Amino acid sequence: MLYELFSYLKNTDLPGKDLGNFLSFRAGAAIILSLLITIFFGKYVIRILRRKQIGEDIRDLGLEGQLQKKGTPTMGGIIIIMAVLIPVLLFSDLSNIYIQLMLITTLWLGFIGGLDDYIKVFRHKKEGLNGRFKVFGQVGLGIIVGTTMWLSGDIVIQEKELATTTYEVIDESGQTRTIEEEVLVQKAEKKTTETSIPFFKNTRLNYKDIVGGNDTIGWLFYILVAIFIITAVSNGANLTDGIDGLLTGVSIPIVMVLGVLAYLSGHIIYSDYLNIMYIPYSAELIVFATAFVGALVGFLWYNSFPAQIFMGDTGSLTIGGIIAVFALCIRKELLLPLLCGVFLVEALSVIIQTTYFKYTKRKYGEGRRVFLMSPIHHHYQKKGLFETKIMMRFFIISLLLSALTLVTLKIQ
Numbered sequence: 001m002l003y004e005l006f007s008y009l010k011n012t013d014l015p016g017k018d019l020g021n022f023l024s025f026r027a028g029a030a031i032i033l034s035l036l037i038t039i040f041f042g043k044y045v046i047r048i049l050r051r052k053q054i055g056e057d058i059r060d061l062g063l064e065g066q067l068q069k070k071g072t073p074t075m076g077g078i079i080i081i082m083a084v085l086i087p088v089l090l091f092s093d094l095s096n097i098y099i100q101l102m103l104i105t106t107l108w109l110g111f112i113g114g115l116d117d118y119i120k121v122f123r124h125k126k127e128g129l130n131g132r133f134k135v136f137g138q139v140g141l142g143i144i145v146g147t148t149m150w151l152s153g154d155i156v157i158q159e160k161e162l163a164t165t166t167y168e169v170i171d172e173s174g175q176t177r178t179i180e181e182e183v184l185v186q187k188a189e190k191k192t193t194e195t196s197i198p199f200f201k202n203t204r205l206n207y208k209d210i211v212g213g214n215d216t217i218g219w220l221f222y223i224l225v226a227i228f229i230i231t232a233v234s235n236g237a238n239l240t241d242g243i244d245g246l247l248t249g250v251s252i253p254i255v256m257v258l259g260v261l262a263y264l265s266g267h268i269i270y271s272d273y274l275n276i277m278y279i280p281y282s283a284e285l286i287v288f289a290t291a292f293v294g295a296l297v298g299f300l301w302y303n304s305f306p307a308q309i310f311m312g313d314t315g316s317l318t319i320g321g322i323i324a325v326f327a328l329c330i331r332k333e334l335l336l337p338l339l340c341g342v343f344l345v346e347a348l349s350v351i352i353q354t355t356y357f358k359y360t361k362r363k364y365g366e367g368r369r370v371f372l373m374s375p376i377h378h379h380y381q382k383k384g385l386f387e388t389k390i391m392m393r394f395f396i397i398s399l400l401l402s403a404l405t406l407v408t409l410k411i412q
Contacts, residue, residue: 023263027286030087031294037083038298042076046302046309049073054121072307075117076299077315081110083295084288092287097154098329101145102288102322108144109234109321112137113313120312128313138234138321142227145325149226150219156189157331158268158278189280193222195331196277198338198408204277205334229333230324236343237320239350239375243387244307245300246377249395250342251319252296253402257339258326259289260406265330274409282330292322305388339405342398349376 050073084106092099116129149155193207207225208218241247264270266283299315302308311319323340327333337344353374361367372382380390 023283023286026091027259027290030091030287031290033087033090034083034291034294035298037086038079038295039301041082042079042298042302042309045076045079046073049075049309069307072310074121074310074312075114075314076303076309077110077113077117077311077313077318079302079309080295080299080311080315081106081318083298084291087291087294088288091291093284096281096284097148097152098282098285099288101148101325101329102285104144105141105321105325106318108137108141109318110314113315113317116313116317134317135231138231139227141321141325142230143223145230145328146219146223146226149328150191150222154281156191156280157194158189158280193218194277195334198335198405199411201275201411225333226328229328229336230321232347233324233327233336233340233343234317234320236340236347237323238313238316239346240343240377241311241316242375242377243381243391244305245303245388245391246394247311247316247319248296248300248303249391250398251323252293253395253399254323254339255289255292255296255326257402257405258323258330258332259286259293261332262286262289262326262330264409265332276409277331279330285326285329289326305391335405335408338401338408341401342394346375346377349374349379 053071054073054075085103088099088103094100112129112134116134119125120128194204195207197203197205206218207222208215211217211221237247237251240250262285263283264274265276265279266281266285268278271278296319299311303311320343324333324336327336327339349371353369353371356370357367371379373379377390377394381387
């Protein structure tokens, strides 16, 4: 909205008329506005949720201080979603296909998560939305994202190459000299199912090569990949949301790194210098990323221990889905196991615990456990670690994994 206004003001003599042209200005404005929205309007949302008695129904799992949280307002993901959408609508280029995909992702998973929380709170069903409907929603989003990546003419990559140009100059003595100079040349844009392979220089994975090289079959396979990634990451984020501030704190470094990668991938000079895939128009995603970071940091104001509000599935599914789709847009999805290592470990701990319990129950007649409790953050709670210590240690691990992800740029 304001982006279009800035475009209109370019033809005037007003001071600051060119500010809208600068991504840095729009990204900075987005993070400030989202932070202010979260902090100043968050308290009103909490007050409304308390008045409506929209609180968390805590089950007794034997964790210290757990029952004291009963009745804490939930569905706080509404605050995050609001704080992301408003700055993005104001400061981003809404004609950009990547921004459109991120807005659809935010609203889509926000609705599914909100429906799950609604059933838990108002229908008093602890299980919430039936698991198959959650999966259907995630699969539906994967189909939308994968199909859009396939059919949109704006979603392309552009090859770059160095070309030698020759020209003649006359020096001070009047002699004519021939000078050769290498210049960076953009080649034609192309639709492709290629993605970046981390740690390896000049190496890419083309999904269509996995299924025989046919373009149509390759894109159908890509849609399946998108479905898997969105489902895996959103569920991993959902499992991580178990103690005060944990998912929020872990997600902040992840989103910051994705924002940096989007900016570098959308800049022809930086992408060439770092030897990464050049993706036209993807730099606009930095506005969405900064708004998202501001919303997460602001939400910590109320979500850090002791939490005044929980994000619920409204927030956790949305956060995971945004991270997954963002990585797909900038073709860095193969970095997610490293970047989202905390999500991965949380999900694996549940899979290992469940599988081992079922196996030992069949073999020995009684189920045995690998962890004291899963997901793994509850294991550490059972061992006596306080919530804030677990949250800070997981945050530090996420920070380390995010730094390692950025290091892969130089390895390439």
